[in-house]
Amino acid sequence: MTVLLATSGGLPRGEPGAAVLDAALRERDIEFAWARWDDPAVDWAAADLVAVRSTWDYVTRHTEFLAWASSLDQSRLLNGADVFAWNHDKRYLTDLGDLPAVPTLLADDRAGLADAVRRFGTAVVKPRVGAGGAGLLVVTDPDDPRLGRPVRSHPDHPELDGPWVVQPLVESIREHGEASVYVIDGRLGQRFAKLPGEDDVRVNEEFGGRVRAVATGDVGDLAMRAHDAMVERFGRPVDYLRVDLLRWEGSWVVSELELIEPGLYLDVSPANAGPFADLLAARRRTHAWNGPV
Numbered sequence: 001m002t003v004l005l006a007t008s009g010g011l012p013r014g015e016p017g018a019a020v021l022d023a024a025l026r027e028r029d030i031e032f033a034w035a036r037w038d039d040p041a042v043d044w045a046a047a048d049l050v051a052v053r054s055t056w057d058y059v060t061r062h063t064e065f066l067a068w069a070s071s072l073d074q075s076r077l078l079n080g081a082d083v084f085a086w087n088h089d090k091r092y093l094t095d096l097g098d099l100p101a102v103p104t105l106l107a108d109d110r111a112g113l114a115d116a117v118r119r120f121g122t123a124v125v126k127p128r129v130g131a132g133g134a135g136l137l138v139v140t141d142p143d144d145p146r147l148g149r150p151v152r153s154h155p156d157h158p159e160l161d162g163p164w165v166v167q168p169l170v171e172s173i174r175e176h177g178e179a180s181v182y183v184i185d186g187r188l189g190q191r192f193a194k195l196p197g198e199d200d201v202r203v204n205e206e207f208g209g210r211v212r213a214v215a216t217g218d219v220g221d222l223a224m225r226a227h228d229a230m231v232e233r234f235g236r237p238v239d240y241l242r243v244d245l246l247r248w249e250g251s252w253v254v255s256e257l258e259l260i261e262p263g264l265y266l267d268v269s270p271a272n273a274g275p276f277a278d279l280l281a282a283r284r285r286t287h288a289w290n291g292p293v
Contacts, residue, residue: 003032003280004047006261008057012036015054017266024277030284037068044072049284051078055261059131059160062088078239078283079259083230087259090128090165099229100222100253102170102246108163110148116166118142124167124201127151127160133202135160138169169201170255172247178203178255179245181216181223182264182272185279186237188224190271191216213269219245219252226254239279 003025007014014021014034025032035042037055044050050072058065066088069081086092093104105116106128117123117139125147127135135151137144150161173196182189193214194203203209216223223243230238242262246255264272 002047003030003049003051003284004035004042004044005032006037006050006052007034007054009036009038010057011054015263015266017264017268017270018054020266020270020273021264021276024273025280028277028281030277030281032280037065047076049076049078049280051280052084052261054263056131058088058261059127059129059134062129078279080234083234083238084260086233087257088129090126090130090256092257093165093254096254096257097229099226100248100251102167102248102253102255105166106163107166113147113162113164113166114142117144117147120166120168122169124169126165126167128163128165130160133204136202138201170246170248173201173203176247179219179252180262180265181219181243181245182262182275183223183227183238183241183243184272184275185239185282186227187275188216188220189275190265190269191219192265192268211265211268213265213271219243222252222254226257230257230259239283240276 005014012034018034022032037052052069055065066081066085069077069084072081074080091106093101094106105119107113107116113125117125122138122140125137125139137146137151139147148162177193177195180192180194191214192211195210196203197209203211205211222245226243227238227241230241238259240259240262242258243254244256244258245252264276266273
């Protein structure tokens with residue numbers, strides 16, 4: 001019984017801290033291998049289970065990535081290609097139903113960007129397909145010359161273009177940071193507190209952000225609400241989910257949902273390794289009992 005963990009060319013051995021997950025899988029006698037999602041030599045159909053992990057280059061190749069995910073046996077792919085298609089475009093932030101979320105507007109061109117910035121005053125502009133804070137701008141002037149142009153915000157990140165989502169700058173991020181909470185196999189997992197770097201609003205480590213594991217505290221109920229909303233949306237269990245939260249007008253609200261390839265922060269804490277390995281073991285057993293679909 002084999003599990004393939006999908007990664008990218010820049011991370012052939014998996015996400016940061018992957019050795020912790022590797023050890024947890026070996027403890028459960030699970031045969032596994034890390035495989036590049038775009039490697040034509042990989043026989044994905046021979047795997048009993050495929051888990052998308054560190055495929056972080058998909059942001060510039062999302063059409064190709066989604067086609068690859070759709071080509072797999074969906075009974076063996078965690079979360080599933082339809083979930084990826086919905087989640088890869090931050091348009092989903094305008095489609096969260098009753099979940100409290102950071103206000104979000106969509107913009108397809110410079111005029112739309114200017115209107116959104118004018119509405120929010122100080123705004124955060126992000127590519128609709130992006131990750132890791134790449135391409136993010138904080139803008140106060142609707143006539144800012146950067147609006148509507150491709151942005152390379154870090155030497156190691158690709159240049160990203162629109163369309164975009166626009167949100168108000170959540171000033172509380174400087175004091176409260178961002179909370180990232182995992183729900184794995186329907187159970188509440190580890191929470192991480194992330195603070196931005198100096199003179200930045202991004203909590204990503206490439207931009208000076210700091211991450212630490214903390215107690216779940218007062219955000220567990222909202223994380224589970226987000227999980228349950230995804231189960232209702234897709235009509236089946238969601239294998240894993242990371243819920244990113246910010247303090248907005250005195251309450252925690254959703255800033256993003258990560259259903260494709262959220263890093264487990266194993267280099268910060270090993271806490272998610274066991275639950276994720278248990279998830280793989282459970283799904284592997286289910287497939288063995290049911291047989292190919």
